[in-house]
Amino acid sequence: MSEYIIQTKKLTKKYGSNTVVNDVNLNVRQGHVYGLLGRNGAGKTTIMKMILGLSSISSGEVYLFGQPLKKNQHKLYPRIGSIVEIPGFYPNLTGTENLQIFARLRGTIKRDAVKRALETVDLPYNDNKKFSAYSLGMKQRLGIANALLNDPELLILDEPTNGLDPIGIAEIRTFIRRLSTEFGKTVLISSHILSEIALMADDIGIIDKGVLLEESTMAELEKKTNKYIRICVTSQSQAAHVLEHNLAISDYSVEADNTIHIYDTTMNLVDLNKELVSAGVGVSTIQISNDNLEEYFKKITGGAGIA
Amino acid sequence: MVNILYIIITIILLLVIIFQLLYVRNIKKQLEDITAIVDDMAKGNLDRRIVIAENSIAADLSYKINEVVINSKTKIVELKQSEKAYRQLVTSLSHDLRTPLTSLTGYLEAIELGLVKECDIDHYLKTSLTKALDLQYFIDTLFEWLKLESGERLYHLDEVEIYEYTRTLVADWIPQLEKAGIDYVISIPEKRQFMTTDKTAWKRIFDNLMQNILNHSSASSLFIDIYEKDTKLYATVRDDGCGIQESDLPRIFERLYKANTARGVKGNGLGLAIVKELIKGIGGHITVNSKLNEGTVFFITLPLASPQLNKNKSS
Numbered sequence: 001m002s003e004y005i006i007q008t009k010k011l012t013k014k015y016g017s018n019t020v021v022n023d024v025n026l027n028v029r030q031g032h033v034y035g036l037l038g039r040n041g042a043g044k045t046t047i048m049k050m051i052l053g054l055s056s057i058s059s060g061e062v063y064l065f066g067q068p069l070k071k072n073q074h075k076l077y078p079r080i081g082s083i084v085e086i087p088g089f090y091p092n093l094t095g096t097e098n099l100q101i102f103a104r105l106r107g108t109i110k111r112d113a114v115k116r117a118l119e120t121v122d123l124p125y126n127d128n129k130k131f132s133a134y135s136l137g138m139k140q141r142l143g144i145a146n147a148l149l150n151d152p153e154l155l156i157l158d159e160p161t162n163g164l165d166p167i168g169i170a171e172i173r174t175f176i177r178r179l180s181t182e183f184g185k186t187v188l189i190s191s192h193i194l195s196e197i198a199l200m201a202d203d204i205g206i207i208d209k210g211v212l213l214e215e216s217t218m219a220e221l222e223k224k225t226n227k228y229i230r231i232c233v234t235s236q237s238q239a240a241h242v243l244e245h246n247l248a249i250s251d252y253s254v255e256a257d258n259t260i261h262i263y264d265t266t267m268n269l270v271d272l273n274k275e276l277v278s279a280g281v282g283v284s285t286i287q288i289s290n291d292n293l294e295e296y297f298k299k300i301t302g303g304a305g306i307a
Numbered sequence: 308m309v310n311i312l313y314i315i316i317t318i319i320l321l322l323v324i325i326f327q328l329l330y331v332r333n334i335k336k337q338l339e340d341i342t343a344i345v346d347d348m349a350k351g352n353l354d355r356r357i358v359i360a361e362n363s364i365a366a367d368l369s370y371k372i373n374e375v376v377i378n379s380k381t382k383i384v385e386l387k388q389s390e391k392a393y394r395q396l397v398t399s400l401s402h403d404l405r406t407p408l409t410s411l412t413g414y415l416e417a418i419e420l421g422l423v424k425e426c427d428i429d430h431y432l433k434t435s436l437t438k439a440l441d442l443q444y445f446i447d448t449l450f451e452w453l454k455l456e457s458g459e460r461l462y463h464l465d466e467v468e469i470y471e472y473t474r475t476l477v478a479d480w481i482p483q484l485e486k487a488g489i490d491y492v493i494s495i496p497e498k499r500q501f502m503t504t505d506k507t508a509w510k511r512i513f514d515n516l517m518q519n520i521l522n523h524s525s526a527s528s529l530f531i532d533i534y535e536k537d538t539k540l541y542a543t544v545r546d547d548g549c550g551i552q553e554s555d556l557p558r559i560f561e562r563l564y565k566a567n568t569a570r571g572v573k574g575n576g577l578g579l580a581i582v583k584e585l586i587k588g589i590g591g592h593i594t595v596n597s598k599l600n601e602g603t604v605f606f607i608t609l610p611l612a613s614p615q616l617n618k619n620k621s622s
Contacts, residue, residue: 075340107358108358109358109370109373150358153354
C-alpha cells in the first residue's frame, strides 16, 4: 500500500468569489494520526467534506489509498469511517435503530456489528432512549460508533472531543492513539484545541484562512518551537548581571514571577547554576523549556492565536 | 386466441430470463468486488474488510472471511505487544542486575584501593555481603520465574503434614519479623492434617508473601490464619500496613509489576507473579483485597487431595 492514505493536490473550494480552501496539499501517512490544526472557519471541515464527497471540489485532486477519488468512490468510501460536524441521526429513533439504518444502507462486516460498535463507545444496545434525549456527549459517542461500525482502515474525525467532559476527552485520546499504534489505523482529526492535538497527533497540518501553512511531524515541530532555559531566581537583576558579565550571555529575556528565559541553550545547566549560586543568586528552578504549540501557532499565523 | 396466449407466455419467459441474467450479473459483480478485496487481504493488508448487505447471498461467506482476517490481525497485535513486553522485561532485568552489582563492586573496589579506614572495613565487608546475598536472591527469583514461564518447573507431589510444615516456615521468619517490629498472630490448628502438594512450591509461596510484607507494607501487625474445610485448605495472610491502591490491585500479580516504582525500593516485581503461577500449578487459587492505609489480605485456597496439575502456561 502507498505510504500516504490521503493525498490532496491543490485542493480548492470556492463559494462564488470567496475561496475558503486554497490549493491545499495534504499528506496523511498510513498508520499515523494526523492533526489538522486551525481556528474556527479556517477550512478544516470543508477539506474533510470534500474528501468525503459531502461537498463538491472546486478544483484539485484527492487520492485515497493511492487511488484517485474520482470514479472510485464506491470502492474507497467503504474503507473510511467518519464524523463530520454534528452527528446527523434521526431524533425519534433510538441509538441502536439509527445505527441499524446505517448498517442497512452501507452493509456491514459482521452480524453483530451494531452491538459491538455501541459496546466500544459504552452506549446501551437495544434500549429505548431516543436520540433526541441524548446528551451532547452521548450524541458524539454515537457518531463515533457510527464511524467505527465497519472497522475502517481510515477514520476522519472532525473535532471528535467536541461536547465531551474531561474524562471523555482523555478516553477518546487514549482510544485514538490505540487505534493508530496498536491497530495500525490511520486517523485524520481536526481540532482547534491545541493542547489536545499535541497529545494525539503524530503529524500536524496548520491551516489558516484556507491555506495549509505548514505540515510537519510532531517531533520536528517540537524541535522548531524555540527551546530556552528557564530559571527562577531570587534576584532578577543580579542574575542578569551574572549572565552578561560573567557568562557573556545577552540573548535572554526577563519575565514575570522572578523568571528569566535564556535562549542560548548550549549553556551547560550545571555550570550556569554554579555560576549564579557562587555570585550569591539563589536559583529555585532551572530547566529546559519549549515554546508551547500555542506560542508557535500564534507566531506562524501572525495573529491573535486561537479563537 | 391461442396465439395471444403463446405470445404472453413467451414474453413472461423472456422477462424471467432477463431478470435471471441481471441477477446473476449482479452476483458476479459482487463476487468480483469481494475477490478484489480478498486479493488485497492476501497481499498482507489485514485491515481490509468486506462490507456487504446483510441479506446478500454472499453475506455469510464475507462475514466468515472478515472473521478470519480479524482473528489473524488480533493475533499479530497480541504478538507485537508480547514482544514489546519481553523487550521491556530484558531491559528492566539487565538494569536490576547491573545496579546492585555496580554498587557492590564500588564497595569492594574502595576497600581494594585502600580508600577505607581500618575501622570501617568491617562495616564495608558486611554491607558488601548483604548486597551480594540480595543479588543472589534476585537471581534465584529470576531463574525460578523463568522456569515457571517456560513450563519447565516440575511439581513433585508429596504427602505433607501441612500444619506442622507451615509452622516451621513461619518460625524461620520470626527473627526478621521481630527485627522489623512487626507483631504476629499465627493461627494454625494443632492437629495433624495431610495434604498432597509440592513442598518447595508452598515454601516459595509463603516466603514470597512474607518478603513482600516486609519490603512494602510498613505493617505493625501480621495475621496468618490457616484452616481446612471439606476438601480444601484455606489460608489468609493479613497485614495492617499501607495497603495497595485500588488501581494497582488487579495488576499486582503481573510479572515485573511494581506498585512502588521508586528506584532503590526493594523488590523486583516477580515475587507475586511467581506466587500466582505456583499456586495455579498446585491446583489452587489466590485473591487479594486491600484498603489504603488499612492493610492488605491475601486469601489462598488449595485442594487437600491430588490437585489438578497445571504445568502448561496459560496467558
